[in-house]
Amino acid sequence: MLIAHLSDPHIRPRGELYQGLVDSNAMFDAAVHHLNALDPAPDLVIVTGDIVDRGTAAEYEQARTALRSIRQPVLLLPGNHDDRDAFRTAFADHSYLPSTGPLHFAVGDKGPLRILGLDVTIPGEHHGDATKEACAWLAARLSEEPERPTLVMLHQPPLESGIACIDAYNCRNGKGLAAVLAAHPQVERLLCGHVHRFMLARFAGTVLVTAPSTTTAIALRLAPDAAPASYVEPPAFLLHRWQEGAGLVTHLVPVGNFPGPLPFF
Template sequence: MAIIAQLSDIHLAAGRDGEVDDGSGPVRALRAAVSSLLSLPARPDAVVLTGDLADGGRPAEYARLHALLSPLPMAVYPMPGTHDDRDALRAAFADHPAVAASGDGAAPQAPVQYAADVAGARLVCCDTTVPDEQYGRMDAERLDWLDRTLAEEPARPTVVATHHPPYPIGIRFIDDMGFADPAAFAEVIARHPQVVRIISGSVHRGSVGSLAGTVSTTCPSTYRQLFLDLTQPGRAAVTGEPAGFAVHLVSDDGSATTHFVPTGNYRPLMDVE
């Protein structure tokens, strides 16, 4: 069984001096998330970061992110969100082979997309970002890449990661800047039944939906959660709910389970007989 942890919407922000304040909320929150992840009785085999890793896409933000993630002994797979700069992200994580390879021979600001093996499962990281836009999209070239990449390993249970969720969330302003043309993405997913889970960020809270018969989830933010207002037009606001992350279990038989974990080192209070 593969265990894949998911951290998302970290939003490390540099100040006016161009540096990231170690006392800032996003830094403290990420440290807590890393500590919580390392306290799990079964450590994940890998960690995927599903976008909005930096708040302004600045090199200093990615450098600090890289350093804050250094206590993690497992492989880390970053991918961009709407707040990220592809080239700055790729440069900061040049020591990660999959990330570096995604830029080999590519033009500036080329999509950061790649696949990786994780304990017998496969993780396929898609780039749904559109430069200078809030919404997401997989254009024809990226969809073709995804189709070919999935076809390479048809028998291996696969998790597909995106920043923008490809299903409606029900929070108006999130859906307004969501995944454009999810039907084309769904057509590709439907051709590859080994995809056992689609995991996304952007929403700043956990949710469960479906696409092309595949369970799809979003992840809590390591920093701030969005207020769950399902009314129309709804209120765009953050809430005091605890930060968190997700843990995905992928079995050899192709089954998958997702857990949402609040940040904090929670210890057993008592054994249950």
Template sequence: MLIAHLSDLHIRPQGMLYQGLVDSNTMCEQAIAHLNKLLPRPDVVIITGDLVDEGLPQEYAMARELLAGIEQPLLMIPGNHDDRTLMGSTFSQPYLSSTAGPWHFVADDLGPVRIIGVDVTVPLEHHGDMTEAAGAWLDAALAQEPTRPTLVMLHQPPFLSGIPYIDTYACRNSERLREVVQRYPAIERVVCGHIHRSMQLRFGGTVLCTAPSTTTAIGLALDAEAEEASYVEPPALLLHHWKVDTGLITHWVPIGTFRGPLPFA
């Protein structure tokens, strides 16, 4: 099973730039074009939040137009830049019981890997929160098929990366999530967005990884006094490949056209 993973698209109204400087819409188009050239084709596409930048109706109209190019089933959770109500009215999410929120869902019919979305966003805030209710919901969802290979997706990462100006907005009460994850060894991966960089670490007995953005990368600054910065680094997506013999393998896939193929390996 192949799961393509996009994050933090920060789509703007037509003709407008992200932060007034970067053409995130064109970069999103390029990401989708790259995605559609992958062979074999992914079975499902997931987006771990921040579909748009300011939660505006015009942004969601643009997002609907851009994402129409994705042919696979599409699973999304909101990020801190999203408006959950507008997002729900723009896109059909067949696994949701309510569009009012939070957007928790279980997608268990797309392949051997079950995909669980946990909405940890806090309306009008940038940090996330693994609330007691969210933790209980996730525990109950996992208990339905405790031995099935599972990917859990959320927006804000439940760890401190060492980048001071993004760690302020991490997912709070991460220990609650860790305790739930530890009870289910079949969880192959916990995946996040928000941080605009690819990172990986052990978490709750499994592997947690964050997805790069399809637009700017948040500067990798580990100095406690570092000032906020972003860079136009090569955009990328993640490709999670589940096989019976290995479990889940995660690939970082740069978006663009590169020299090659060259006649050697």
């Protein structure tokens, strides 16, 4: 099973730029074009939040247009730039999304891996929170199929990256989330976005990875007093490959055209 993992496209209304400077819509379209050229093709596509930039109806209309080019089933999770109610309205045809409350979901019919989405966003805030209610929902879902390999999606990672400006807005109550995950060893990956960079860490007995944004990258500035900044680095997404007996391998897929193929390896 192959799962393409995109994040943080920050889609804007048609003709408008992200932060007034960057064409995030064109960059997301390029990522989808690259994804559609993969051979073999992914079985499933997931997007871990910040589908749009300001949560407006015009942005979600544009997002639906962009997502229509993806040939595979798509699972969407909101981020801090999304509006939960507008998200729910825009993607009402995504039957896995609940009709009320946080947008948690459980999907088990797309292949051997089960996918759980945990909505840790807080309306009006940029940080996330793995609340007691969210952790209880996750524990209940994981208890349903304890032997089945599972991926858990959330937007804000529940740890510090070392980039101070974004760590101020991570997912709070990481200890509570860690306690749930540690009790359920079937979780193969904790899949996040939010930091606009690729990051990998051990977390609660599993592996946490963040997918880079399909638009700008938050500057890798690890000094505690570093000024916040972003760069237009080469965008990328992740490809998670599951094979029975071998487990899950995660690849970083740069988006674009590069010199090659060259006759060596």
